[in-house]
Amino acid sequence: MKDARKAVALISGGLDSLLAAKVIQQQGVHVEGINFYTGFCVEGHTHAIRKKDRAKPKRNNALWVAEQLGIKLHIVDIIEEYKDVVINPKHGYGANLNPCLDCKVFMVQKAREWIEKNDFDFIITGEVIGQRPKSQRKDTMPVIARESGADQLLLRPLCAKNLEPTTPELEGWVDREKLHDFEGRTRKPQMALAKQFGFEDYAQPAGGCCFLTDAQYSHKLADMWKARGDRKYELDDIMLLKVGRHLRPRSHFKMIIGREDGENKFLHGYRKQYTHLFTTSHKGPLVLIDGKIEEDELELAAQITARFSQGRNADKVDVEIHTLAGESLVRQVTPIAGEAIPREWYL
Amino acid sequence: MVFVSEAQLDARRMLCPMPVIRTQQKVEQLHTGDTLAVLCTDPGAIHDIPAWCRVNGHELIDIEQKDDEITIRIRVCEA
Numbered sequence: 360m361k362d363a364r365k366a367v368a369l370i371s372g373g374l375d376s377l378l379a380a381k382v383i384q385q386q387g388v389h390v391e392g393i394n395f396y397t398g399f400c401v402e403g404h405t406h407a408i409r410k411k412d413r414a415k416p417k418r419n420n421a422l423w424v425a426e427q428l429g430i431k432l433h434i435v436d437i438i439e440e441y442k443d444v445v446i447n448p449k450h451g452y453g454a455n456l457n458p459c460l461d462c463k464v465f466m467v468q469k470a471r472e473w474i475e476k477n478d479f480d481f482i483i484t485g486e487v488i489g490q491r492p493k494s495q496r497k498d499t500m501p502v503i504a505r506e507s508g509a510d511q512l513l514l515r516p517l518c519a520k521n522l523e524p525t526t527p528e529l530e531g532w533v534d535r536e537k538l539h540d541f542e543g544r545t546r547k548p549q550m551a552l553a554k555q556f557g558f559e560d561y562a563q564p565a566g567g568c569c570f571l572t573d574a575q576y577s578h579k580l581a582d583m584w585k586a587r588g589d590r591k592y593e594l595d596d597i598m599l600l601k602v603g604r605h606l607r608p609r610s611h612f613k614m615i616i617g618r619e620d621g622e623n624k625f626l627h628g629y630r631k632q633y634t635h636l637f638t639t640s641h642k643g644p645l646v647l648i649d650g651k652i653e654e655d656e657l658e659l660a661a662q663i664t665a666r667f668s669q670g671r672n673a674d675k676v677d678v679e680i681h682t683l684a685g686e687s688l689v690r691q692v693t694p695i696a697g698e699a700i701p702r703e704w705y706l
Numbered sequence: 707m708v709f710v711s712e713a714q715l716d717a718r719r720m721l722c723p724m725p726v727i728r729t730q731q732k733v734e735q736l737h738t739g740d741t742l743a744v745l746c747t748d749p750g751a752i753h754d755i756p757a758w759c760r761v762n763g764h765e766l767i768d769i770e771q772k773d774d775e776i777t778i779r780i781r782v783c784e785a
Contacts, residue, residue: 422757
């Protein structure tokens with residue numbers, strides 16, 4: 360008897376990919392998981408930074424899903440290669456800077472390369488027709504299969520009955536009759552199936568698990584590209600976009616202001632790469648300056664720093680400034696008034 | 707005779723899942739029975755690295771926390 364067929368499942372950590380993998384596992388197929396880390400993934404980072412988020416369960420959802428399924432999980436760092444997907448999406452962006460369709464094509468393509476290297480038979484995803492407006496539509500499903508090069512080796516167990524049969528079905532590796540025909544934005548069939556399998560406490564991400572679907576985050580990324588005159592980024596850049604309050608008083612510099620201890624601590628790790636300010640007479644934030652600040656603009660930056668300290672109502676606040684050149688100076692300033700900060704400075 | 711090695715990985719200042727990814731990459735270069743000490747600062751690693759070990763069949767030896775630094779020791783088991 361031939362060994363069981365082997366499938367790799369794209370595991371995001373959400374319910375759909377959990378169910379898709381389970382459905383195939385139940386048909387006697389050996390399933391392993393693959394999870395891609397782009398740098399924009401929501402889970403992981405933020406809970407480690409902000410104190411208010413520390414109370415939430417600190418689990419990695421993809422690992423949690425793998426544990427529920429009893430499968431191995433391969434986490435793949437695609438940070439570098441993913442930049443081209445974000446910067447030059449062939450199929451464009453969704454409502455924000457989310458290149459969902461290109462992203463899916465890219466991930467399935469990476470999974471195809473993985474199955475070739477690891478001698479697996481096919482790929483499964485938790486995609487459902489109509490679930491997502493940009494990437495999970497009836498007309499985009501074949502685009503993903505074709506452009507990723509996975510073609511007939513890409514099976515979507517949750518909506519397979521609404522699609523043309525794929526190789527695993529045609530070859531009898533899986534029974535098409537036991538696959539599903541979910542469609543649309545409703546979550547009810549998924550929730551019913553989860554109940555049937557006994558899955559509880561699964562992650563329910565609103566708007567996906569990617570920061571690029573977040574309007575404010577995308578606005579900050581677009582602002583960064585505009586200010587630098589170049590649509591590029593490094594991992595540190597996209598991490599810093601997740602942290603602090605961002606204010607741009609001038610086109611050539613912005614301020615990243617820690618909102619609480621956790622963020623200040625995180626920003627502290629970056630202080631040597633940036634001109635930075637902090638208040639010494641009062642408790643206050645650590646502030647990084649991104650861009651090139653002129654000597655005569657340090658006063659304004661100090662006044663803003665003071666505004667976000669506990670000395671916001673004091674007559675004078677002492678602010679220590681450390682420049683990128685390694686100089687340090689102390690300025691005594693009056694905190695800028697709240698109404699003197701134009702709304703458009705806030706990113 | 708079996709030779710085992712004790713490897714170290716510096717994942718300080720990395721945020722999850724990077725410490726997990728680096729651990730996975732390091733383990734791929736090691737042999738069954740080798741141990742690896744992962745030094746990290748993200749408290750998320752206290753949950754994620756043991757979960758990664760459980761999922762992929764490796765053994766968690768211990769977790770030591772000193773100030774803000776965490777050392778997670780694992781033993782590589784047969785895949």
